[in-house]
Amino acid sequence: MAHLAMATGFLLILIGAWGALTNRNLLRMIVAFTIADTGVNLVIIAVGYMRGRTAPIIDGAVSAADAVTRIIDPVPQALVLTAIVIGVGVTALMLAYTYRLFEKKRSLDIRDYTDLKG
C-alpha cells in the first residue's frame, strides 16, 4: 500500500515536471506544478505510513501510554499540511502573476515573455 502510494507520488511528480517543461501555456504549467506538488505530498505521506497502525489521534481508542507502538508517525502528516498550505500560496501567486502577464500582452505563451535575457 505504502509502496503503491509512493510510486504513484513519484509518477505524479514526473508527470508534473514533464508537463511544466513541455507546456508553453502558463496556466497549463501551473496545473502541472500542482500535480507535482500533489505527488510530493503523497510521497511524504507514504514515507510516514507504517503498516498495521492507526491514525495518530490520542483519545479513548489509543491512550498516550501505548501511542508509541500503535500510531503511525505523525510528523510527515504535519509536514504535509504545511506543504499543502505553502503550495496553495505559491499557486495563488503564480496565478496572480499570470493574470498580470496576460493583462500586459494578451498572451499565455511563455515564449512571449523573453524580454530579459543574456
Added chain:
Amino acid sequence: MSALYIIAVGLGSAFVLGMLNERQKNLGYVITLAALTVMSAISAQWLIIFAATGAHPIDIFTAGTQPPFAINLRMGVIESALTLLISLTGLLSAIHMGNALVARGRRAMAVLVIAIMALCGIVLTRDIFNLFVFFELIVIATGGMVLLSDDERAVSAGFKYLIVSQFISVLLLIGIIFAYHATGTLNIDGMAEQGASAFALAFFLMFIAVIAELKPFPANGWALDIYESSHPGFSAIFSAATGTAVLFAVDKLLLIGGAEWFPVASGVGIVTFVGANLLALPQTNDRRLLGYSSIAQTGLILTVLGQQDILGQNYLFIAGGLLLAHAVAKAGLYWLSDLVASRQLTAWAALKERPLLVFAFVTFVAMLCGLPPFPGFYAKWELAHALAAEGRMAMLALILFGALLEAGYLFRWFGYLIKRESDEKVVCSATQAIPVFAAVIAGWVLGFVWGELSVTRFGLNNLLLTLPLLFALSFLLIEWAPAWLKNTVAIGGMVAFFVMTYAEYDPLRLIFAVIFLIGGAITLLASYSAHGRRVGFYPAAMLMYAGMIMLIRTTDSFGFFAAWELLTVGSYFLILRGKESEPHALSYILFSLGGAFLILAGFALAASAVPPAPTFSLANLAALTAPVAPWVFVLLAVGFMTKTAAIGVHIWLPGAHAEAETDVSPMVSGILLKAGLYGLFVLLMAMGKQQLFGIELTHALLWIAALTALLGNLMAIFQEDGKRLLAYSSIGQMGYAVFGLALMNHLGWLMALMFVINHYIYKAMLFLSVGGVAKRTGTRDMYKMGGLITLMPLSFIATLIGIIAVSGVPPLSGFGGRWIFYNAIMTSDVRMPMVILFLAGPIAFLYLFRLIYTIFLGQLKDEFRRVKEAPFWIVLPQMIYVALLMIFAVFPGIALRRVDEYLNQFFPEGGLGWSGNEITSAYGYWNPVSIMIIICVIFGVLLAWLMFVDRKAQKVKQFNIVFSAEAPYRPETTHFAWNFFAPYRKALGFLVLPLATMFWGTITGLLHTGADIARRFYTGNGQTYAFHFLLFVIVAYAIRIGF
C-alpha cells in the same frame, strides 16, 4: 531581548500592517521602519554580547520541549552578525524604497517585513523543515517584492523565478522527507550526528536545492532577470541579504553532509565564480552586471565553504570577510544605481560631478575587488595562504583568474564613470543618500575591524592604522580646499615623513626613500601650476606615495603586498585623470593586478615552505629550497616585471604614461616604475640565482631585460607623439636597469641603482619639459612643433641636458651609468644578451636626437609665434633637476659610495675604489670632475668656432620652399620631422610589430567571444531556465557519484 522576537516582531508587524486601513500609508511605513529597526536592534544587541563576552551560542526552544520534538533556534556570534546584516539591509532598503512602498501601500510593506523575517529565520533555525518553510516564504515574498518595480518586465522575471522555485521546492521536500525517514529527526544537529552517508541521495537533493537558491552558474538565468528588473532597493536585499542567508543555510547543510560534500560546494562555487564573472564581461546593463557579479561573489564564498576542511579556525575570518565585503558593496551599488537614470554602464558618468558619490562607488568597487584596506583583502590573503599551504594551487589560480575578470569589468565601469560624458542630472534625495553612505561607512568600519582581527589573530598589520595611509586618506577630508593648499600640505607631509624616518633606512633603501619622498615632493612642485580644487588628485597621488613608502619600510610579505596594492590603486586613479587615458588606465590596472596576484601566489607558495605563515620576513625568502624556490622566484619576478614593463607585459605603459596629465607623467614614470625595480632588488637580494628545468633564471632575466631595452628603444624612435616617445624610452631604460640586476654582480647592481637615480631625474625632467611644450602648443605630435628654442629656452635647456644624460655620453651622469655598466659586463660571462644591449645604445641616440631636433630646432610654425615659456611651476622643478643632474654628474660618490660599500655584503668582489674625485675599477678609472672640465672646454671651443664660421649664414624661413604652387595633400607628409626614421622602419620595422598587443588583444577577444556564446543559452524563456536547472542537478549528481 530573545532572538525569537526577531521572528515575532516580523510576523506581528506584518499582521498589524494587514489590518490597517488602505489609506493609512504613512502609518504603515512607520510601522515597517519601526519593525525593521527593532529586528536590527535585537541582532545588534546579541552581536555586542557575543563579541564582548565570547559567550557560547544560545539555543531557543519553542513549544516548550527540546529538539527533535520541537523546533529550536540558535543565536550565536555568527547568527547575530548575519541577522544584523540582513535586517539592516532590509531597513536601509525600506528607507531607500520609501516612495515605492508608500505608493504600493501596506501589502508591499508587509511582504518586505516578512521577507526580512524569513531571511533571519533561515539563519536562526536549526530545523530542516523549518528551513524549507522559510525558503518558501522567501519565494513568495520575492514574488511580491518584484512587483514593486516600475519596470514592466519584472512581472515576467518574477514568473520565471517562481517556475524554477517550484522545481527547487519539490527537490527540497523530497530530500527532507527521506532524510527524516533515515534519521528520525528534522533537527539539523541531530541529522549531523548521524552523518549523511546513510541517506546520500536524500542529502544530495536537499543540498542541491539549497545551493540552487544561490543561483549557481550556469543554472541562474531566472535570477538574473530579477536582478535586472526589480526595484534596486529589492535587488539590494536579493543580493546582499538573500545571498547571506542562503550561504549560511548551505553551511548548515554541510554540517550534516560532512567533509565528503565539501568538494561539491567547492566545485559548484568555483565554476560559478569564474563563469559568472566571465559572463559579466559583455554586459552593458548595470543591474544585470551587478547580478552576475553577485552570483560570482556568492560562488566564491561557496568555494570557501567547501574549503573549510583546510581553513580551520580561519574559516570564519575568510568567509565572513568576503561575505561582508560583498554584501555591503553590492547593496551599496544597487542603491546607488537608483540615482542613475539610464541603465547603460556608460550612463553612470552622470555621477562624476558628485565627488561624494564617486567616493562611494570607489569604496564599493575596492571592496568587491578585495583591495586594501577592506575585509576582502585580508580574507584573500589568508585564503591564498591556506590554499597554498595544502598545495591547492589550481584552486588558487582559478580564484585569482576569476578575481581578475571581476576587476576587469568593475574598473572598466569605473573608467566609464570618470571619463564618459553624460547630460543626465543626478538627483539625490536624503532617503536615497542615507543607505548609500551607511554602506560606505560600514565598509570602512569593517575594513578597520578586519584589520584589527588580522592583528590579533595573525599578527598582521591593521592598514588603517598606518601613518602613510592615514595621511593619504586624510586628503579626502580636505578636498574642499584649493589645490595649492593641498599641494603644500602634501609636499610638507612627504618631506616631514622623510626627515622623521631618515635614519631608519639602509643605504639601498635610502636611495629609494629619497626618490619616493623627496623626489615625489619635487615633482609635486609642478602641481602648483594647476588651478581650482583638483578634486581627486591628492588622495590618489598620496595613496600612491603612501604605498611606495610602505613598500620600502616593510620587512614582511604581508606589508609588502598590501603596499604594492595600495600604490597600484593610487597610481591607477592618477593615470585615469588624463584626458584620453580611459583604455590605458584600464590596461594598467589589469596588468598590475595580474602582477599583484602573481606576487600573492608567490608569497603564499613561499609561506607554505617557510613557516610561520601567514606572513614572513622577506629575508626568509633566502631559506627557500627547490622545488618551491624557483617557482616562487618566477611568480615574484614576473609580478614585479609587470610594473617595470618588461617586454611582453609592457603594452600598458606607453598609453598610461603619455596620456597622463603633465605633472602626473613624471610621477608615474620617474618614480612609480622604481617600485618594480625595488621588488626585484628585494627578490634577488634574498633568493639570488635559481634554476628551473636546468635554466638559470637570472640568465632568462638577462635575456628579457636585453630584449626589453632593444625593443623599447626601437619602438621609441618611431613615435610621433613626444610623450609616447618618452614612455617607450622608459621601457628601454627599465630594461637596462633589470639587466644590471640580473647580472648578479657588484657592479651590475651599482649600475641598476645608478639607473634608478638617473632615470628618475631625467625622465621626470623630460616629461615635464615635453609636457610643458605640449601644454603650450596644444599638441603632442612633434612634427607639429619646431623652432621653439627661442620661445621656450628653459624647456630647451632642460631637454638638452636631459637627452645628454639619457644617451650616456660624457659629461653627465648617464655616462657614469654607462661606465659602470661596461665594467659590469666585463666581469660577467654572458655574451649574446650583452650584444643586444649594446645595440640598444645607439638606437637611444636616434630618438633623443629627434626629441630636441623636431621640437626646438627647425622652423617655428606660424600658429606658435605667440607661444610663451612653460608655466613657472613646471619649469622650476626642471631647473632643480638640471642642477641635480650636474651635481650628480660631478659628485656621483654622494649617492653611490655608501651603496657600493653596502653591496659588499652581497658581492664582496668587484667593488669600486673611491679616492678623492677618482673612481677606479678593475679595468680603469673615471674622474667625473676632469671629464666635466674637458668636455666643457671642447664644447665651448667648438661652439665659438661654429658661431664664427656661420656668422654670415642665412636663416631659412618658412616660405622659402614651395610645392609646385600647391598645398600638398596631407601637409605633414612633407614635413622633415614626420616619419623621421622611415628608412629604419623599413629595415627594422618587423621587430616592432605589436605582437604583444596582438597577443593580449586576442586573449581578451577570446574571453569576450566565449562569454557572448555562453550568453545565448540565456534565452529568456522560463522553461529553458527550468530545464537548465534540472540539467544542472543531473550533471552535479553524475559528477558526484563519479560518473
